[in-house]
Amino acid sequence: MKFFKRFFDAQRKHFSQGGRFARLYPFFESMETIFFAPADVTAGGPHVRDSLDVKRFMTLVIMALVPHLVFGIYNAGYQSHLASGLSLNFLPVFLKGVWIVLPLVIVTYAVGFFWEIVFAVVRRHHISEGLFVTCMLFPLTLPPTLPLWQAAVGISFGIVIGKEVFGGTGRNFLNPALTGRAFIFFAYPARMTGDAVWVVISPAKAAAVDAFSGATPLAISALAEKGVGVQAALSQAGYSISKLFVGLYPGSIGDTSTLLSLTGSVFLILLGLASYRIILGGVLGILSAGFVLNLFATQASLPWLALNPFYHLLMGGSAFGLAYMATDPVTAPDMPWSKWIYGFAIGVLTILIRVFNPAFVEGIMLAILFMNLFAPLLDHFEVKAVLSKRVPNV
Amino acid sequence: MTPIRIKKGYDLNVDGRPSDKIEQLPNPAYVAAVPEKIPFVKPRLAVEIGDEVKIGTVLFVDKRNPDIKFLSPGGGKVEQINFGPRRIIREIIIQLESEEASEAFEKVPEQLGHLKRHNLVKILLNGGLWPLIRRLPYRDIADPDEIPPAVFVSLDAGEPFQPPSGIYLADQKEFFAFGIQVLRKLAQDNVYVAARHDSREVPAEYNQWITHFYTGKYPAADPGVLLYHTRTSSDANRCWYISGQDLLLLARLLKTGRYPVERIVALGGSLASDPRHLRTRLGVPLAHLAGDRQQEKNIRYIAGGLLRGYIAAENTFLGYYETSLLLLPEGDQEEVLGFVRPGFNKPSYSRAFLSYFNTAALPMDCNRHGGVRACIACGYCAQVCPVDILPQLTFKAVLADTVEEFLAHGLLDCVECGLCTYVCPSKIELADILVQAKAAYYKEQTA
Numbered sequence: 130m131k132f133f134k135r136f137f138d139a140q141r142k143h144f145s146q147g148g149r150f151a152r153l154y155p156f157f158e159s160m161e162t163i164f165f166a167p168a169d170v171t172a173g174g175p176h177v178r179d180s181l182d183v184k185r186f187m188t189l190v191i192m193a194l195v196p197h198l199v200f201g202i203y204n205a206g207y208q209s210h211l212a213s214g215l216s217l218n219f220l221p222v223f224l225k226g227v228w229i230v231l232p233l234v235i236v237t238y239a240v241g242f243f244w245e246i247v248f249a250v251v252r253r254h255h256i257s258e259g260l261f262v263t264c265m266l267f268p269l270t271l272p273p274t275l276p277l278w279q280a281a282v283g284i285s286f287g288i289v290i291g292k293e294v295f296g297g298t299g300r301n302f303l304n305p306a307l308t309g310r311a312f313i314f315f316a317y318p319a320r321m322t323g324d325a326v327w328v329v330i331s332p333a334k335a336a337a338v339d340a341f342s343g344a345t346p347l348a349i350s351a352l353a354e355k356g357v358g359v360q361a362a363l364s365q366a367g368y369s370i371s372k373l374f375v376g377l378y379p380g381s382i383g384d385t386s387t388l389l390s391l392t393g394s395v396f397l398i399l400l401g402l403a404s405y406r407i408i409l410g411g412v413l414g415i416l417s418a419g420f421v422l423n424l425f426a427t428q429a430s431l432p433w434l435a436l437n438p439f440y441h442l443l444m445g446g447s448a449f450g451l452a453y454m455a456t457d458p459v460t461a462p463d464m465p466w467s468k469w470i471y472g473f474a475i476g477v478l479t480i481l482i483r484v485f486n487p488a489f490v491e492g493i494m495l496a497i498l499f500m501n502l503f504a505p506l507l508d509h510f511e512v513k514a515v516l517s518k519r520v521p522n523v
Numbered sequence: 524m525t526p527i528r529i530k531k532g533y534d535l536n537v538d539g540r541p542s543d544k545i546e547q548l549p550n551p552a553y554v555a556a557v558p559e560k561i562p563f564v565k566p567r568l569a570v571e572i573g574d575e576v577k578i579g580t581v582l583f584v585d586k587r588n589p590d591i592k593f594l595s596p597g598g599g600k601v602e603q604i605n606f607g608p609r610r611i612i613r614e615i616i617i618q619l620e621s622e623e624a625s626e627a628f629e630k631v632p633e634q635l636g637h638l639k640r641h642n643l644v645k646i647l648l649n650g651g652l653w654p655l656i657r658r659l660p661y662r663d664i665a666d667p668d669e670i671p672p673a674v675f676v677s678l679d680a681g682e683p684f685q686p687p688s689g690i691y692l693a694d695q696k697e698f699f700a701f702g703i704q705v706l707r708k709l710a711q712d713n714v715y716v717a718a719r720h721d722s723r724e725v726p727a728e729y730n731q732w733i734t735h736f737y738t739g740k741y742p743a744a745d746p747g748v749l750l751y752h753t754r755t756s757s758d759a760n761r762c763w764y765i766s767g768q769d770l771l772l773l774a775r776l777l778k779t780g781r782y783p784v785e786r787i788v789a790l791g792g793s794l795a796s797d798p799r800h801l802r803t804r805l806g807v808p809l810a811h812l813a814g815d816r817q818q819e820k821n822i823r824y825i826a827g828g829l830l831r832g833y834i835a836a837e838n839t840f841l842g843y844y845e846t847s848l849l850l851l852p853e854g855d856q857e858e859v860l861g862f863v864r865p866g867f868n869k870p871s872y873s874r875a876f877l878s879y880f881n882t883a884a885l886p887m888d889c890n891r892h893g894g895v896r897a898c899i900a901c902g903y904c905a906q907v908c909p910v911d912i913l914p915q916l917t918f919k920a921v922l923a924d925t926v927e928e929f930l931a932h933g934l935l936d937c938v939e940c941g942l943c944t945y946v947c948p949s950k951i952e953l954a955d956i957l958v959q960a961k962a963a964y965y966k967e968q969t970a
Contacts, residue, residue, distance in 0.1 A: 130859050158894075162894060163860075163862075164859065164860060165857040165858065165859060165860075165861075166857060166858035166859075166860075166861030166862065166890075166892070166893070167857065167891070167893070167894055168854075168855045168856055168857045168890070169855075169890070169891045169894070170823075170853055170854055170855050170889045170890055170891060171889050171890075171891055172952075173833065173834060173955065174825075174828075174829075174830055174831050174832055174833060174941055174954075175829065175830040175831075175941035175942075175944050175945045175954065176823065176825050176829055176830070176832065176834070176849075176851065176889050177535070177537070177829055177830075177851070177870075177887040177888070177889060177945065178890070178891050178892050178893075178944075178945060178947075178950065179870070179871050179872050179873065179892065179945055179946050179947070179948070180866060180869035180870060180871045180876055180878070180892050181871050181872070181873045181875050181876070181892075181893075181946075181948045182862065182892055182893020182894065182896075182948050182949075182950065183893065183894075183896040183899060183948050183949055184862040184893060184894070185862040185863075185875060185893075185948075186875065186899070186901070186948050188862055188863060189875055254897075255894055255895070255896060257896055257897060258896070259899065296897075297897060298896070298897050298899065299896070299897030299898050299899055299900070299949075300897065399874065400873070400874050400875050401873050401874040401875065402875065458899055458900045458901050458902070459899055459900050461900075463900050463902055463905070463913070463915060463916065512913065512916065515911075515913075516931050516932060516933070519911070519931075519933050519936075520754055520755070520756060520757050520760075521757045521931075522660060522757060522760045522930075522933060522935040522936050523757075523930045523935065
């Protein structure tokens with residue numbers, strides 16, 4: 130630590146007033162405060178402050194996401210080796226996963242950090258730690274085959290248009306990670322959807338595995354034939370409930386595991402970092418929408434309608450989206466009842482988009498972005514209702 | 524009587540709580556009046572350097588209402604008058620003589636029955652204790668010509684650390700009873716005394732005067748909070764309040780005809796060598812109060828409480844309203860990898876540290892514990908606000924200067940407890956922003 134201390138002290142002169150890189154001070158500050166919490170003291174009452182700061186807040190969210198990253202790395206490698214007919218031993222699988230996933234993560238962080246520094250320097254404000262969470266979330270929602278330049282374009286759009294043009298962290302009304310993903314989802318659908326993008330197949334083996342289908346559960350469900358039923362179609366393709374729950378199947382890098390999303394959301398709720406209202410509201414929304422659709426299901430209707438609602442929770446990243454994306458405090462509503470409604474509406478919309486619009490099976494992403502837009506409105510009405518109960522004091 | 528339940532609030536569990544011991548301090552060499560720390564007051568000096576003063580001689584009056592007088596806390600010679608920027612009067616320092624003379628004030632008989640209200644007001648004004656009665660919501664000195672909807676007597680502040688009622692009320696029953704009589708006269712019988720329901724801070728013999736019980740965490744005992752939770756119409760918004768210890772002073776002035784200068788002061792904080800209560804006098808030098816303290820490079824002297832108090836230099840004096848002095852480490856050191864530590868000893872409102880399982884009183888310093896960031900809408904401030912303000916929205920309304928909106932948000936109900944700032948992970952000075960806005964609005968109203 131002494132080495133770092135000396136290093137930062139030696140570099141400080143370049144970044145402080147009059148130094149060569151004075152304008153890059155936000156960069157220096159963000160690097161230094163990773164190692165050394167600032168020595169700033171309170172200027173007046175309250176003289177003591179809570180130990181929690183945004184850095185720790187966001188670090189804990191990242192810690193909740195690390196299992197997803199590790200599992201995603203393993204899963205990407207596993208699916209790749211499975212499809213290519215290679216060894217399924219842990220080490221080669223994991224290394225393969227690292228080879229697939231790490232470049233996406235590194236590119237995302239590099240590009241995201243670049244934009245954040247640009248805006249921090251221009252606006253003369255600090256680098257907000259929310260960026261690190263955004264850059265962690267974004268690659269976890271991508272298909273492992275995505276070209277790196279598309280990931281760079283996606284995170285650029287997410288950070289710049291989803292966040293910075295509105296004033297940066299705290300003032301954005303759309304979840305930046307999802308904004309970026311939605312952008313590449315619509316701009317480059319060929320690399321974001323379909324059966325071919327979810328598994329990296331080694332070129333040498335490509336010919337040998339022609340018959341392999343990398344279809345995700347959502348894709349299989351959407352194509353289930355009438356009369357067969359989604360559940361049957363899923364189990365035919367090898368998707369049992371336990372497989373869906375654990376998440377070892379082709380899909381986006383980090384969002385396949387409902388199990389990890391569940392433990393992650395319990396972690397975040399216990400630590401008070403995510404709103405249980407949003408998560409439970411979302412689960413309720415998904416289940417109740419699924420159940421209502423069950424009531425309308427007949428032999429002739431879409432097979433989706435008859436699907437056991439719990440399956441909806443296990444597929445298509447619903448759990449991941451509810452646990453980490455919907456609970457982003459900045460883009461979610463502030464008020465308690467609004468949070469319930471917001472979560473519930475996300476759940477319902479997810480199902481409706483999935484079931485009635487098979488072209489956009491990624492229901493959860495669109496539902497969250499859509500409800501992001503409505504969060505201020507929900508807040509507006511609840512705040513108005515709360516304030517009307519106050520005894521006026523003017 | 525059903526207690527008033529105050530659900531929000533937060534009790535800081537800080538190391539350095541004063542023990543129940545009361546120690547009599549010897550007389551200091553100097554005492555001072557500190558006009559700078561009396562909110563809103565515009566002092567006009569009535570003495571010069573070198574003047575001989577007695578205990579109770581007028582030192583300065585409030586230009587806004589010259590009937591409001593502030594008297595000398597000691598007998599002797601005006602040694603020095605310190606001015607701050609823009610000639611604000613900081614301190615009027617008096618060198619004490621060994622034999623202090625005292626001004627004589629009108630004594631009041633045992634029963635107040637025959638005394639007219641305006642005569643009583645006049646005695647209190649002349650006796651220099653009127654400013655102890657303050658008016659919500661701005662916490663300015665009460666207007667002598669006004670009859671308030673009610674007066675709250677605030678017995679326990681709950682803020683770390685103030686002398687608890689159990690300490691200053693011991694053997695003061697007679698004065699307390701008389702003080703309540705005075706308030707009843709002033710407020711036409713609408714006097715509210717609140718005490719905590721679950722613990723017995725207030726001695727049992729005072730039960731006869733208690734009108735409300737409450738449960739809840741800091742700042743449940745604040746008159747503003749009690750008013751917020753009991754009022755039924757906006758007519759009650761301009762209630763008055765007085766602290767329990769100050770009420771005893773009113774009674775003492777009227778009964779003895781002398782300006783009372785005794786105060787019981789809490790000395791606390793992790794750097795105070797023996798945290799305890801001190802029986803001393805108004806305007807005492809802080810160094811005299813602090814005594815010998817644990818040696819540390821940077822000590823912060825806080826007069827008036829951990830959350831609402833102000834930073835005072837060691838060579839200054841305790842103000843008119845303050846009854847506490849805290850010595851805390853400044854905490855101006857960097858912490859290595861601070862944000863990833865498990866934090867068993869890091870006090871936090873959140874559950875993000877292992878200290879959640881630690882029930883011991885934890886040492887705290889004045890470090891801000893993080894950089895200033897934009898609001899991330901975590902909502903902690905709204906969870907702790909005892910009067911249901913939504914600080915994360917209200918502060919934006921204040922910064923956008925939308926007056927109607929921040930008033931509708933209940934800005935004037937703010938009791939200035941400081942909890943919103945304390946819990947904020949983005950380290951935004953929420954309480955400061957709200958308090959400044961309130962004061963600015965008040966000045967605009969009275970200008």
